[in-house]
Amino acid sequence: MRMIKFNYQTHLDVLRRLRFKHLLLSSDDVLKAIDSGKSEGGPNGRHWILDPIGGTRGFIRGEQYAIGLALLVEGKVVLAVMACPKLPLASTAVTNNTHKSSPEKMGCLFFGSVGSGTYVQSLNVVDSSPVKSYHTPVPIHNTIAKKLGIKESPIKINSQTKYAALSRGDGEVYLRFTRKPRPESIWNHAAGSILVSEAGGKVTDAEGNPLDFSKGKYLDYKRGIVVTTQKLIAKAFESGKRIH
Template sequence: MSDYSSELHIALLAVQRAVILTKRVFNEKAKGTVSKDDKSPVTIGDFGAQALIIKAIKHAFPKDEVVGEEEANTLRENKALSNQIWELVKGTKLDEPSSDAALGGELESEEDMLKAIDQGNSKGGNKGRIWALDPIDGTKGFLRGGQYAVCLALMVDGQVKVGVLGCPNLPVDDKEPLDAKSGEDASDGPGRGVLIGAVEGQGATSRPLGTGTLQNPSAISMRPIQDLKDATFCESVEAGHSSHDDQAEIAKKLGITKPSVRMDSQAKYASIARGAGDVYLRLPTSKTYEEKIWDHAAGDLIVREAGGEVTDVHGNRLDFGVGRTLKNNKGVVAAPKASHNEVVEAVKAVLGSKAS
């Protein structure tokens, strides 16, 4: 039986190194652009972070597979863009040489970078060791200096065993409460940047993001709430990602009166896991849309290890063992364990009334 300590250590270091790259991209290149074409800062950051993380995983665990969001075809066709990303990637390393060496050091060439990106081509499934990677989760949050996350999770035979979220723009203080502006201008100034990790059965931790060796961790847990009307409720910024109207009705049904906190990315999972928020809903906006496993795997484990429960809108656990998507699930409900059933029943009531 593995305690997954090596996997957690490598995942934390790899995400921390990738965050250094994404912050460089934002500070040097994201000047108000909001497109995700092949010249945008998001694409540059996505490809670069994916290359660095897969390099680290394949160095430490060469037989493991990776489900990644990107593939390198675009870069093979656009040499100028590939060169631009390579210049960033080869200059990104941790300050502590031994920590950087644990990740396999730097990629050796631009072609090695492209090969690493393409190693994120696993089809997923319920057999073996498979990592789910989202190099920049929260495209628009990244571009405007709001919330985004670098997300990495290890699944073994379809079960999430290790989860790590690097959230550069969340406050270091785990208990700083969320408010309506938490998802807005939250760029990486002093007192911001956290690295959150969890291993199945071992709880969840938070530590400040650094640039070298890992900072000391602190245990985190969800906030105990006696009455859901006192809860703080998180949802996606984009209405296309989750139905805001339905969520407002659910909040009303539960007696929640505080304004919802809208933020991008799995920073929502991180926020409720450490007690800054309480409930996260992602409601279906389409009958055919399937959530991607890289958008939820790390956050799912972290919330459950912090004392919460995560299911779909029907109350079923998220199934990460059926490919690259959560095709067996619809939507997401994350809440403290003691309150989760009450939230799910409210969700069912509201969504059921819409369908009838």
């Protein structure tokens, strides 16, 4: 889906771990595969959706980022794998983004497919940098959180790592509302959405509709995106309606 050529050695080191026909991929193999991505997506056929640098700002600053790959079949996301090199194996709900993890406990690999659940294992990426964020606050997020009775400060994370963290129970709600209407690229949500849904969570737009990945490179969605648990989904929608 994305034609991106990059020379970031960290990404190449991670992607080389993926095996094809029992052979390790070279740097040239990875770059060639990425540059051949010319699919427009849509409701028909099979399409691989790659997000090679999810959270560019976080990657540049040495913070959270993700590498996500998802398979779209007839307009539906059916499987995904996501590498989060900076995400501690220990829950971020426990560390609260303030404690450093030891190098051998940093880096997670998530994978899931329809009907099979979501799994996570160590990525074995050595890094012990603390997690920070430079997100711009959106007032509606805090308003909905208050209506849901959430008192804890939000865990702010760049990229689809938010989906990955939520899928393993690091949090209960991820809200994405923007100050101004803007298109949402499917590669920013495809892999993460199935990881959460296969872990038992819910991923919808602000009207309660499942995210529609069948319209091409951009999502067809209403107002915003809500990612939460089965238990909180109805309450989250009710809180959002009161605001609007």
